[in-house]
Amino acid sequence: MHETHYYDSFTYKSEIRVLKEMALIDLLSLNDTSLKREFEQIKKLKEMFKLIWTNFHEHYNEFKDEYPRNFIFSIQLQYLFIVNNLQSDYKDIYIGDEFVESLNDSLKIRDKFLSELVNEIDEILHPRETFEEWKAKQKSPDQVEDATALLSPKIPYNPDAGRPKFNPQFTGDFLKLIKTYFSEEHFSQLTALIKSDEQPASQMI
Incomplete structure (x- = not known):
C-alpha cells in the first residue's frame, strides 16, 4: 500500500511548495469578495487537517x-484527500511502519505549506500595521498622562497569574499531540518550557 513517485523528500517538498505558490497566484487574481470566500474554504480545509492529526x-x-x-x-484519510482505489475489503492489505511514517511526513509537509498559504492570504486581506502607521497614531506624552489619570488604579503585575500548570502524568501525551505543529528547534524549546519552566530564547511559532 506504499505508492509514491517521490523517493527524495527534498523533491517532494519542492513540488508541494510550487503547488502552494501557484494556488496563491490564482487566488490573487480574484476580487476581494471571491478571495474572502475562497479563504473561508481554505480555513475549513485547515480544520480538517486538525481532525486527521487527532485521528x-x-x-x-x-x-x-x-x-x-x-x-x-x-x-x-478519505475525508481529506482523494484516495484512489480505496476499498472497504482490506483483507489482503498490509500496512507497515514504513508506510505510516511516510504518511506522517507527507501530512506534515502538506500541513506546513497549507498553513503558509493561510497566513499569506490573511496578510493580504488584513495587512499588518506598518511602523509609520503605528507611530502616527501614538499620542503625545501629555495626552497619555491625562488618559492614564482617568483610569482606575492598575492591578500589580503577577508573573505567575494565568500561566498553565501541566500535570506531569499527561504532559507527554499533550506534547505528542502538538509536536507536528512546531519545528524541531521550537518543539524542544516548548518541551523545556513546559517540563522545566525554561524560558525560550525567542518567540516560538
Missing part, C-alpha cells in the same frame, strides 16, 4: 512494525 495520533505507535488493515479508515 492519526490516536492510532500511531512508533514501536509498531505492523498496523491494523483498517488503519486508513480509522484515521479517516
Whole structure:
C-alpha cells in the first residue's frame, strides 16, 4: 500500500511548495469578495487537517512494525484527500511502519505549506500595521498622562497569574499531540518550557 513517485523528500517538498505558490497566484487574481470566500474554504480545509492529526495520533505507535488493515479508515484519510482505489475489503492489505511514517511526513509537509498559504492570504486581506502607521497614531506624552489619570488604579503585575500548570502524568501525551505543529528547534524549546519552566530564547511559532 506504499505508492509514491517521490523517493527524495527534498523533491517532494519542492513540488508541494510550487503547488502552494501557484494556488496563491490564482487566488490573487480574484476580487476581494471571491478571495474572502475562497479563504473561508481554505480555513475549513485547515480544520480538517486538525481532525486527521487527532485521528492519526490516536492510532500511531512508533514501536509498531505492523498496523491494523483498517488503519486508513480509522484515521479517516478519505475525508481529506482523494484516495484512489480505496476499498472497504482490506483483507489482503498490509500496512507497515514504513508506510505510516511516510504518511506522517507527507501530512506534515502538506500541513506546513497549507498553513503558509493561510497566513499569506490573511496578510493580504488584513495587512499588518506598518511602523509609520503605528507611530502616527501614538499620542503625545501629555495626552497619555491625562488618559492614564482617568483610569482606575492598575492591578500589580503577577508573573505567575494565568500561566498553565501541566500535570506531569499527561504532559507527554499533550506534547505528542502538538509536536507536528512546531519545528524541531521550537518543539524542544516548548518541551523545556513546559517540563522545566525554561524560558525560550525567542518567540516560538
